[in-house]
Amino acid sequence: MxxxxxxxxxxxxxxxxxxxxxxxxxxxxxxxxxxxxxxxxxxxxxxxxxxxxxxxxxxxxxxxxxxxxxxxxxxxxxxxxxxxxxxxxxxxxxxxxxxxxxxxxxxxxxxxxxxxxxxxxxxxxxxxxxxxxxxxxxxxxxxxxxxxxxxxxxxxxxxxxxxxxxEAENRGEMKLALQYVPEPIPDKKLPTTGEVHIWVKECLDLPLLRGSHLNSFVKCTILPDTSRKSRQKTRAVGKTNNPVFNHTMVYDGFRPEDLMEACVELTVWDHHKLTNQFLGGLRIGFGTGKSYGTEVDWMDSTSEEVALWEKMVKSPNTWIEATLPLRMLLIAKISK
Missing domain, CATH: 2.60.40.150 (C2 domain)
Incomplete structure (x- = not known):
């Protein structure tokens, strides 16, 4: 959820x-x-x-x-x-x-x-x-x-x-913070599940692909869950390529071992009436190429993205901040 x-x-x-x-x-x-x-x-x-x-x-x-x-x-x-x-x-x-x-x-x-x-x-x-x-x-x-x-x-x-x-063109950067919040159960020392908090603060130097106008927003999902109900997004911020979102997304039901298999996919889009144009994205996880024993294309985190996820896992109940470069992604297909 x-x-x-x-x-x-x-x-x-x-x-x-x-x-x-x-x-x-x-x-x-x-x-x-x-x-x-x-x-x-x-x-x-x-x-x-x-x-x-x-x-x-x-x-x-x-x-x-x-x-x-x-x-x-x-x-x-x-x-x-x-x-x-x-x-x-x-x-x-x-x-x-x-x-x-x-x-x-x-x-x-x-x-x-x-x-x-x-x-x-x-x-x-x-x-x-x-x-x-x-x-x-x-x-x-x-x-x-x-x-x-x-x-x-x-x-x-x-x-x-x-x-x-x-050479890949500059797609800008995203300033964000992650936090894992375990949920302890009464009379038990170890938590069984917890929440992943994703704080999207702002984007910097987004590319102006369609002239000088930009109306950007951020989508988020935590793979391997590709259901539409799991996808969250920020509001759209217009007339700037340095949008401030200051928006937190929360996903619950994560056991500590699930964090080894999951990957946060954040994508930035330029909103238009007829279509949304992809600007760049991040995939934050361990970048192992596998999830629950299955090889997957989306577990492809860069070293910077891996470093952020590792710090979050090792430091529960603590906001871990980073500014990461946006990149081209072949986005995981969303199921119904």
Whole structure:
């Protein structure tokens, strides 16, 4: 069970870019074209990239005039491995045919903040890669309602994008505090459950993705619970990219051992009448990659996020404060 209150009532109450080009052992000219199509399937909440074929690629084996090419895709600026997909390798050809669909499970609002990078690579017998060219689409300006954009198109392959252009943009910071409050039971020394308190104080230097206007709010859930009833949010604060929320969210029913498996997901959004645009987020937990013995993508906390969670667990009944950088998240799907 969860409850959400403004901070002034709290006394009463007590989500890799460098690997895009990693391992490039070649220095080949970039030539040729790639044919693909992109579509967003609303019913599945998935981005589908249909990679059809390439033609007239550069020859990694100059003597035999052939390559062993494959296609790799990223959603940028996400640096994590879950942002990478790739086709099979088609050997001994400069005109490979793939006819494969690469899928990303991602909310459409988040997708509109991304760039799609498709790159073509030659893989040699020692599993080393040589860059053959790339195409990049800005999904923020992509017209998803245009049926022609869902059809196969040929795109000329280009040289590598400058590394600076691929670096993750600054998404601002969040100033917050966490506290674990055990609930002792009469006649027993050890508590069986407790509350996790999340005090969202303010955000700093949020990105102005849609001009000078910003109307931001924060959503929160504690994974692995993805039910809608567990999701809490602050009020929206407008006309500033340094919004002060001063809002505390409370989640109860946590045993000490549950804290080893849980992860607080905080996401910041720009509110609009038609849609909310994702600005950045945090995932605060132990970052083990697993929850209750199951591998999960969302247990991916950074070292700073892990440090905050560890301090909270080790210091019950104490507010632990931090200012953490917001980052890109592939948000866990919310169930009904």
């Amino acid at each position: 969860s409850k959400s209150v403004p901070a002034f009532l709290q006394d009463e109450v007590s989500g890799s870019v460098m690997s895009v080009y990693s391992g490039d052992f070649g220095n080949l000219e970039v030539k040729g074209n790639i044919q693909f199509a992109v579509d967003y399937v609303d019913s599945l909440k998935e981005l589908h990239i249909f990679v059809a074929q390439c033609k007239d690629l550069a020859a990694a084996d100059a003597k035999k005039q052939r390559s062993d090419p494959y296609v790799k895709t990223y959603l940028l600026p996400d640096k994590g491995k879950m942002g990478k997909k790739k086709t099979l390798v088609v050997k001994k050809t400069l005109n490979p045919v793939y006819n494969e669909i690469l899928r990303y499970k991602i909310e459409k609002e988040i997708l509109k903040t991304q760039k799609l990078n498709l790159s073509v690579w030659h893989r040699d017998t020692f599993k080393r890669n040589s860059f053959l060219g790339e195409v990049e689409l800005d999904l923020e300006t992509w017209d998803w309602d245009n049926k022609q954009n869902k059809q196969l198109k040929w795109y000329p392959l280009k040289r590598k994008t400058a590394p600076v252009a691929l």
